Amino acid sequence: MPDRLSRLRTTMKSLGMDAFLVSSLPHLRYLFSFTGSAGIAFITRESCILIIDNRYREQAGKEVENAQILIAAQGLFVPVQQAGFILPEMKIGFEAAHLTFDRFSQLHKAFPKNALLDSENLIENIVVQKEPVEIEKTRQACKIACSVFPEVLTYIKPGVRECDIAAEISYRCRRAGADGDAFEPIVASGWRGALPHGIASQKMIKAGELVVIDFGCKWQGFNSDITRTVAVSEPGEELRRMYEAVKNANILARNGATHGISAIELDGFARDFLRKEGFTSEFSHSLGHGLGIEVHSMPRIGPKSKDNIPTECIITIEPGLYKPGLGGVRIEDDLYIGQNKVEVLTPLDRELLILD
């Protein structure tokens, strides 16, 4: 596979762009290994220029090998303007989903004669196709998360707060070598399980509840994203029925996942099954999403998605059912979609575990 910048330049050329402004921080890391919290970059057909402030002078010097580094004392566009790097006839592409209106105005002010072309998913479309080293890093992030889960389970019992479980997850992932959390852990017990994004709260876990645990870690910049739902003593008939349905929807979607199909079709494997089981509105979100340097990325796998499942991508499969007041169930796995194989990166058990 050609390298990341070559792929980007091919796209730039096809869209008639002479320069491209990168403003998303994950994209700056992806293209230039820069991990700072502020900066922009310009890419032309021949060169790359990274503009940062003084705080990152030494850090960028150590991290970045494939771009010229400029230090901005005031606005980030000023040194680019002064360097004469951008000629007036050049067409400049930019990331419409990431550039703020403010920054766009500064760009226009700095280069008033240049055509500015808004672009959608230009780098995202490159990010989606993973290099072997990226798959290996994601595999490692999944491995760390899976390895700590059995330890975390020993803390889940009546009277323990959701946030204490989140603390154990986060701590154990870091101790096992993770850079940090992929996102704030979701630990949603009982009625809170019906909140698909129920970040761990001070609520105490009670007997008879299901607990949805959605967590992940980052390893060398790549993320894992796993959900398991466990019961704290016998959960009762309706929650059990929801669990079995989600488990089977997860199996159907995993078995159906392959490159070349549409995201809608893949989503349908789980959604149609759940509908047949009588859950017409309880699966209230998409089936999954791409995973990598960002937790939520392309392809988007939902009933209205226009994406297809490409080869060499990593996706999540996460059917869920939510009943307000009662609780929720979600089972989420990460899959590597290869040319000739599909690998489940999160082989944690999926049978209902009833903790005593």
Added chain:
Amino acid sequence: MPDRLSRLRTTMKSLGMDAFLVSSLPHLRYLFSFTGSAGIAFITRESCILIIDNRYREQAGKEVENAQILIAAQGLFVPVQQAGFILPEMKIGFEAAHLTFDRFSQLHKAFPKNALLDSENLIENIVVQKEPVEIEKTRQACKIACSVFPEVLTYIKPGVRECDIAAEISYRCRRAGADGDAFEPIVASGWRGALPHGIASQKMIKAGELVVIDFGCKWQGFNSDITRTVAVSEPGEELRRMYEAVKNANILARNGATHGISAIELDGFARDFLRKEGFTSEFSHSLGHGLGIEVHSMPRIGPKSKDNIPTECIITIEPGLYKPGLGGVRIEDDLYIGQNKVEVLTPLDRELLILD
């Protein structure tokens, strides 16, 4: 003090705005208690409307009391358009620093006849003046962070990785009641101390090094942000000299901090002293920043800032010195600037601690 929405409406009126689009997530939480990860809101002179997607239906129902909630199936602007909430003659303000170009285009498409007014720091200027309950929450976030620091110190010794120290910080803050980290902890030892934003790495701590520890936690949405620098056995003369200079710069700035002065003047208390001590370029960042629902907010306290220090704000004071290859020192405190008093919220010891 009038409530947040009243203050916002007063500003809107003075700027001739009939409606205001809020797109920053921290601002949505500040105004409407909504903690989800996606959404926008429109505020008019009389009403408030929060637009979210289906994932947050139940959560928003529980969290939000002062806005009408609309669920968007497709674009977030569609339900507002359909609700006839915005009339064609209304002037709509928006947050230029937070609205992406993409969203701006959608806004323009949804309301093609309306004047769209970009605004700068409109909500930020309200956020900066803290209510008593906000000061109390920040005080609590500082208290938690200060309480775990002595425990964290017991882990700092030669052979321990920076990331293991970060894991202890994060874990202990959560266990002590924090919502989570305010930001990814900085643990920068030896030469890495010269990176002002040196997120904890796999590097092992060695004897003779200084370790810069910059951390904080979130409590009910409000942040603390503290830095202490400690030595692992005797650090040597130059690092000691840097430490003493930073410690004294921190004292001078804390003693000089009061409302009514300019941010430049406050910054100068530390910067001028360090310059006199012979450190002309080693203090390479601003003295501090506002603190609250976001870690870095107004006022900006640096040598080029145009801000003043208002009353009822919370700020950080964080002078630092960095020598590439050798190491760094930073000592950071959080201060409440009241009408009649200045309270240091982070009273952790500032004498050089030499860990054996």
